[in-house]
Structures are given as structure tokens and as C-alpha cells.
Amino acid sequence: MAIYYNITTLNDFVILKQKDYPNAKGELSNLLSHIGTAAKIVNKKITKAGLVDILGRAGTVNVQGEDQQKLDIYADKVFTDALRTSGDCCGLATEENQNIIVFTDKFARKGKYVVCMDPLDGSSNLDYNVSVGSIFSIYRRITPRGENVGNEDFIQKGDMQVAAGYIVYGSSTMLVYSTGNGVYGFTLDPSIGEFCLSHSCIKTPEAGRIYSINEGNYVNFPMGIKKYIKYCQEKDESTGRPYTSRYVGSLVSDFHRNLLMGGVFMYPSNANAPKGKLRIVYECNPIAFIAEHAGGAASDGHERIMGLTPESLHQRSPFYTGSKNMIKKIEEFLATEGY
Ligand code: AHM
Numbered sequence: 236m237a238i239y240y241n242i243t244t245l246n247d248f249v250i251l252k253q254k255d256y257p258n259a260k261g262e263l264s265n266l267l268s269h270i271g272t273a274a275k276i277v278n279k280k281i282t283k284a285g286l287v288d289i290l291g292r293a294g295t296v297n298v299q300g301e302d303q304q305k306l307d308i309y310a311d312k313v314f315t316d317a318l319r320t321s322g323d324c325c326g327l328a329t330e331e332n333q334n335i336i337v338f339t340d341k342f343a344r345k346g347k348y349v350v351c352m353d354p355l356d357g358s359s360n361l362d363y364n365v366s367v368g369s370i371f372s373i374y375r376r377i378t379p380r381g382e383n384v385g386n387e388d389f390i391q392k393g394d395m396q397v398a399a400g401y402i403v404y405g406s407s408t409m410l411v412y413s414t415g416n417g418v419y420g421f422t423l424d425p426s427i428g429e430f431c432l433s434h435s436c437i438k439t440p441e442a443g444r445i446y447s448i449n450e451g452n453y454v455n456f457p458m459g460i461k462k463y464i465k466y467c468q469e470k471d472e473s474t475g476r477p478y479t480s481r482y483v484g485s486l487v488s489d490f491h492r493n494l495l496m497g498g499v500f501m502y503p504s505n506a507n508a509p510k511g512k513l514r515i516v517y518e519c520n521p522i523a524f525i526a527e528h529a530g531g532a533a534s535d536g537h538e539r540i541m542g543l544t545p546e547s548l549h550q551r552s553p554f555y556t557g558s559k560n561m562i563k564k565i566e567e568f569l570a571t572e573g574y
């Protein structure tokens with residue numbers, strides 16, 4: 236018999252998965268489905284970027300003093316509105332806002348979850364048609380339902396994440412997420428406007444061969460990382476070295492490639508940025524969640540990223556994530572050669 240329908244959409248999938256949890260009321264599924272819809276809206280804008288007035292700087296800077304792109308602001312607004320109207324999210328923290336956004340309307344204030352997001356990561360690549368992404372992380376609120384949420388709801392340990400994921404706006408657009416029970420990837424089929432299951436139960440290779448780092452910062456790297464880079468470049472048949480170097484400069488794209496192929500992404504501390512560049516709450520933790528649930532690892536060079544308790548919303552950390560063997564080696568180099 237001919238088959239006329241053999242797709243599993245993101246929305247079908249989250250509802251199917253919900254059946255694994257008999258007590259679930261569908262709040263997380265609803266939230267994920269709102270994130271998926273917002274991602275489609277952002278994707279639409281990105282694909283038209285050269286044709287509509289959305290490229291370039293907005294003329295404003297964000298809390299970290301970085302230039303905001305028009306698309307940074309657009310994506311921030313789309314995700315904010317989508318989460319507010321979901322009714323299941325009571326507050327949001329993003330890279331673009333110094334303070335948390337507290338949703339105070341009738342349904343949202345009772346929402347069970349808070350979300351932390353980088354609405355458009357890698358946006359300095361945007362004007363040049365290079366892949367960018369969105370990153371999200373979902374926590375259960377700590378403050379009682381019905382009260383306004385506070386900072387403590389957002390600066391929880393990464394281990395407390397209920398779900399996390401990212402969207403990569405690349406040669407195709409993909410949404411990858413996990414609720415802690417497998418990592419799943421959905422490719423956007425533009426002809427029907429749906430994210431369709433394309434990567435079931437993603438596992439990252441334990442032994443990777445790609446290293447991704449902005450080597451332009453080499454002189455300022457810790458000695459352990461300088462030596463690790465040289466180690467990656469040495470010839471050694473038993474470990475498959477020299478490894479291959481790939482660096483897009485968009486965390487989501489670099490991580491996604493390495494997740495599928497096996498490799499490591501590194502953003503160390505350096506003399507100009509003693510705590511590195513990437514933010515724990517909405518960049519490192521969600522990526523770490525995906526990495527670990529796919530069988531990989533994520534570290535600040537000493538310890539697991541998700542074991543850290545952030546003290547502030549925009550706190551940075553050195554970040555190393557990817558295949559387990561590579562993270563272990565990096566930690567060894569940092570411990571013996573200098574952090
Ligand atoms: P952004 O959130 O302002 O876009 O910055 C984060 C990005 C990451 O996507 C990427 O890994 C990193 O910054 C690249 O930084 P650099 O240009 O220093 O290599």
C-alpha cells in the first residue's frame with residue numbers, strides 16, 4: 236500500500252513523548268511548540284535578510300557592550316512574545332536584556348517554567364550569509380506559582396535544566412532539543428513549514444577529530460590550550476592525529492557539526508577576556524545539556540559546566556564542549572600546563 240504521510244513533526248513528537256510521563260499536563264510540550272513556531276518566524280526573516288531592511292547594526296549596544304544587530308532585536312522580540320503568549324512561561328532571560336523579563340499577565344504569571352535564551356547567536360556573521368543560531372534553556376520556576384519570578388529562578392545550576400536546545404539557521408534550518416531523554420533533531424521542511432524529525436537519538440562520537448577555536452587569539456591563550464592545539468596538530472596514527480580544524484565563529488554551527496561528526500569546541504579564557512566570552516546561563520548550559528545527553532561532555536576546563544552555580548545572569552565562563560576523549564585531554568593539558 237502506498238504511504239502518503241510518513242513524517243513526524245516537532246509538535247507530533249513532543250506530544251508523543253509526553254505520553255512517557257503520565258502526570259504531564261502538556262505545559263512543556265506547549266512551550267516547545269511555541270519555541271518551534273517562533274523559530275520559523277525568525278528563520279523566515281533570516282532567509283530574506285538581504286532583501287528587507289534587517290541587516291546591519293541597530294545602533295544600540297547590549298548589556299555586555301556589544302553592538303546589537305537589527306536581527307538580534309527582532310529575534311529577541313519574536314521569542315519574547317511567543318513565550319509570553321504560551322501561557323506556560325512566567326519569565327525570560329536573554330542576552331539582549333540586562334534584567335530578566337517578568338511576565339505578569341493572568342496566565343503567564345502562573346506558568347510553570349522560565350526560559351533563558353540567546354535569541355540570535357553568532358549575529359556578527361549575519362551580514363555575510365554565514366550560519367547563525369538560537370539557543371534555549373528551560374527550568375522549573377523556584378518561586379511559587381502566581382508570584383513574580385526573580386533572578387534566582389534563572390541562575391540555577393545547569394543540572395536543573397528540564398529541557399534545552401538550539402536552532403541552527405544553516406544550509407537547512409534545524410531544531411535540536413532534549414528533555415533529558417535522548418537528543419532529537421528536526422529539519423524544517425520549507426514546503427510545508429514544519430520541523431520534521433530527521434535525526435533520532437543523536438549520539439556524538441566518543442573520539443572526535445575536529446577542533447574548533449578562534450586561533451587568532453592564540454598568543455593570549457592559557458599555556459594548556461596552546462599545548463593542546465599543538466597536540467592536535469602532531470602526527471600520531473594511533474589517535475588519528477593530526478586532527479582537522481574547523482571554526483565558523485557561530486557557537487551553534489560549530490557545536491552542531493562537532494556533535495554529529497565528533498570534535499571539540501573551545502572558547503578559553505584569554506588575556507583580554509579572563510573568563511572567556513560565552514555566557515553560562517544562556518549559551519554554555521543549554522549546549523552542555525545537549526552535549527551530555529548525546530554522550531559528550533562540557534567543561535570550564537576544571538569541572539562540568541552544568542555543575543557550576545552561576546552568581547549572575549550574564550556571567551561568562553571558559554567553555555569546552557564535545558567528544559569525551561577530547562574534553563578529558565584538554566582538562567589534562569590545563570591541569571599540567573596552566574589554566
Ligand atoms: P554573540 O552571542 O554576540 O553572537 O557571541 C557569541 C559568539 C559565538 O557564537 C561564537 O562561538 C563566538 O561568539 C565567536 O567569538 P570570536 O569572534 O571571538 O571567535
Ligand code: MG
Binds near residue numbers: 353
Ligand atoms: Mg551568543
